[in-house]
Amino acid sequence: MFNTFYQQIATNQLSHWLTTLPAQLEQWQKNHLHGEYGKWLKTLEALPATEYSTLDLKDSVTVGAADDIPEGQRKRIEALLKNFKPWRKGPFHIHGLHIDTEWRSDFKWDRLLPHISPLQGRTVLDIGCGSGYHLWRMRGEGAEFVVGIDPTQLFLMQFQAIQHFIKDPKVNLLPLGVDDLPALKTFDTVFSMGVLYHRKSPIDFLQQLKAQLRPGGELVLETLVVEGDEQTVLVPGERYAKMRNVWFIPSADALMFWMRRLGFKNVRMVNTDQTAFEEQRKTDWMDTESLQDFLDPKDSNKTIEGYPAPLRAIFIAEA
Numbered sequence: 001m002f003n004t005f006y007q008q009i010a011t012n013q014l015s016h017w018l019t020t021l022p023a024q025l026e027q028w029q030k031n032h033l034h035g036e037y038g039k040w041l042k043t044l045e046a047l048p049a050t051e052y053s054t055l056d057l058k059d060s061v062t063v064g065a066a067d068d069i070p071e072g073q074r075k076r077i078e079a080l081l082k083n084f085k086p087w088r089k090g091p092f093h094i095h096g097l098h099i100d101t102e103w104r105s106d107f108k109w110d111r112l113l114p115h116i117s118p119l120q121g122r123t124v125l126d127i128g129c130g131s132g133y134h135l136w137r138m139r140g141e142g143a144e145f146v147v148g149i150d151p152t153q154l155f156l157m158q159f160q161a162i163q164h165f166i167k168d169p170k171v172n173l174l175p176l177g178v179d180d181l182p183a184l185k186t187f188d189t190v191f192s193m194g195v196l197y198h199r200k201s202p203i204d205f206l207q208q209l210k211a212q213l214r215p216g217g218e219l220v221l222e223t224l225v226v227e228g229d230e231q232t233v234l235v236p237g238e239r240y241a242k243m244r245n246v247w248f249i250p251s252a253d254a255l256m257f258w259m260r261r262l263g264f265k266n267v268r269m270v271n272t273d274q275t276a277f278e279e280q281r282k283t284d285w286m287d288t289e290s291l292q293d294f295l296d297p298k299d300s301n302k303t304i305e306g307y308p309a310p311l312r313a314i315f316i317a318e319a
């Protein structure tokens with residue numbers, strides 16, 4: 001699955017990654033495959049080969065038109081892709097099939113795009129990229145080479161399914177966690193969105209992000225925040241909005257204080273947004289609980305546990 005990736009990085013600014021990456025991914029393939037992995041691969045292999053008449057990655061992720069393929073084939077694609085539920089991050093449009101994901105990840109993209117340095121010609125990394133929705137949008141903005149990492153293997157399958165139709169070797173997802181990355185110090189832009197609050201050690205995490213950037217490279221960081229001053233951080237109890245793995249939710253000022261303390265330059269917050277039901281909801285492609293079930297039914301400004309409801313902020317800084 002990764003040979004084309006190795007071939008490509010052999011000739012670009014990432015070639016030094018070849019000293020560790022192949023052995024790491026070989027280990028992963030030997031020892032860490034999900035129990036369903038073999039079944040998932042069969043599903044991927046069963047996807048029909050199609051040719052697309054149109055491709056849009058600039059305003060959406062849309063590959064092919066409805067009349068490129070017969071109706072029966074679209075039904076077959078739908079049935080196969082439903083094996084990869086839950087589809088959380090999207091949406092995707094494949095030959096007229098709308099994968100209506102839990103999240104409208106395009107909303108987040110629209111919030112950040114006006115504020116970042118143009119991606120044209122850049123080599124970019126997205127840490128914790130989920131199904132890779134934003135990887136496609138980065139490529140749509142002209143990024144030369146796009147790498148996402150995410151340790152959740154189902155999301156790798158979802159990515160490969162979309163890649164099956166788009167067929168763009170410049171867009172890649174590797175099944176790694178942030179701790180698996182050496183200090184590559186080479187990316188022009190590093191994104192990490194929706195990951196910091198899952199980390200038990202957010203300061204170390206910020207340092208790991210910095211270590212992926214070339215000097216002067218740009219970090220785009222998105223995370224949950226709370227209201228408060230430089231010294232305010234919420235460490236929720238066992239759950240936050242029913243999520244078990246939430247550790248640190250700083251105020252925007254506290255987070256910017258940490259970033260400056262670590263040597264990031266020109267740190268600024270460019271957007272805050274309280275998540276609305278239109279952005280995160282139950283769909284045919286993710287039919288278990290969603291935001292509606294995570295908030296207090298009597299007061300949507302509170303989580304079901306009584307904490308402030310999810311407020312998300314986007315930060316930009318330079319290494």
Ligand SMILES: Nc1ncnc2c1ncn2[C@@H]1O[C@H](C[S@+](CC[C@H]([NH3+])C(=O)[O-])CC(=O)[O-])[C@@H](O)[C@H]1O
Nearest residue numbers: 089105127128129130150151152177178193194195
């Ligand atoms: N150690 C780790 N290293 C890297 N990623 C990890 C790790 N642990 C978990 N993840 C991944 O981080 C992603 C977080 S989701 C944000 C998706 C996208 N960025 C978005 O902005 O829509 C938001 C949420 O689930 O709260 C998941 O895909 C995990 O698999």
